[in-house]
Amino acid sequence: MKEKKRTTIVLFSGDYDKAMAAYIIANGAAAYDHEVTIFHTFWGLNALRKNESAPVKKGFMEKIFGKMMPRGADKMGLSKMNFAGFGPKMIKDIMKKHNTLPLPQLIEMAQEQDVKLVACTMTMDLLGLKEEELLESIEYAGVAAYLADAQEGNVNLFI
Numbered sequence: 001m002k003e004k005k006r007t008t009i010v011l012f013s014g015d016y017d018k019a020m021a022a023y024i025i026a027n028g029a030a031a032y033d034h035e036v037t038i039f040h041t042f043w044g045l046n047a048l049r050k051n052e053s054a055p056v057k058k059g060f061m062e063k064i065f066g067k068m069m070p071r072g073a074d075k076m077g078l079s080k081m082n083f084a085g086f087g088p089k090m091i092k093d094i095m096k097k098h099n100t101l102p103l104p105q106l107i108e109m110a111q112e113q114d115v116k117l118v119a120c121t122m123t124m125d126l127l128g129l130k131e132e133e134l135l136e137s138i139e140y141a142g143v144a145a146y147l148a149d150a151q152e153g154n155v156n157l158f159i
Contacts (some may be wrong), residue, residue, distance in 0.1 A: 007034045007155040008146065014043025014070070015079035016088055016103060022159045023047075023106035029155065030113035038110070039146040041120035044159075045129060047073045047107065048119055054132040062128025069127070073103040111137060118146065 007029040011022045022044075026036045040048050051072035058066065070076050078087040092102060101109065110117065117138040124130070124140070131140065150156045 005029075005032075005034045005154045006036075006149065006152050007157075008037045008039065008150045008153045009157045009159060010146065011038050011040045011044035011047060011159055012042050013079070013159055014046045014076055016073075016076040017078050017080075017091070018159050019044065019047045019073065019076060020103050020106060022157070023103065023110055025157065026110050026115050027106060027113060030110065030115050034154070035116075036110075036113075037116040037118060037146070037149045039118045039120060039141075039149075041123045042127075043069070045119055045123060045127065045134075046070050046076055047103070048117065048134045048138055049073075049129070050133055050135060051075075054130065056130040056132050058128055058130075065127045066129075066133075073107055076103070107135070116149075120146075 007026070009022050009026055011019060013019065022038060026038055030036045046069050049069070049071050051074070053071065076088070077085070078091060081087040095102060107117075117135070118141050119134055119138055121140050121142050
């Protein structure tokens with residue numbers, strides 16, 4: 001029996017367009033029967049944040065980070081041409097006209113295709129993010145777990 005191919009992606013960026021690229025590649029790889037892992041670290045963790053706030057205890061700096069970062073994939077800005085928030089609205093309107101799935105739906109599709117979504121626990125600690133603030137049905141791990149997946153990877157990307 002042929003061994004399954006493996007694709008791993010480190011999502012470091014908190015930009016909407018870069019996160020979309022990561023999830024489009026992940027969904028495509030999953031459709032081609034790859035085992036796929038997306039390891040979300042630093043600003044990429046924002047793609048996994050829930051839209052609504054969760055009642056969690058935080059210190060002062062953790063609260064500041066929480067307020068400064070976008071809450072949920074749909075609130076992420078663009079890497080270029082953000083235009084104080086008008087850029088994401090424009091690109092989402094264009095995507096709608098072209099029947100392109102927005103990032104939140106790409107994340108849902110990835111979960112439906114059993115793409116392993118991993119939140120970096122070290123970065124969560126640094127930024128003061130708690131499990132209650134992130135999406136359901138994701139995994140939590142450190143870099144060693146990512147490296148174990150990447151070591152077997154046929155395709156390894158850093159976005």
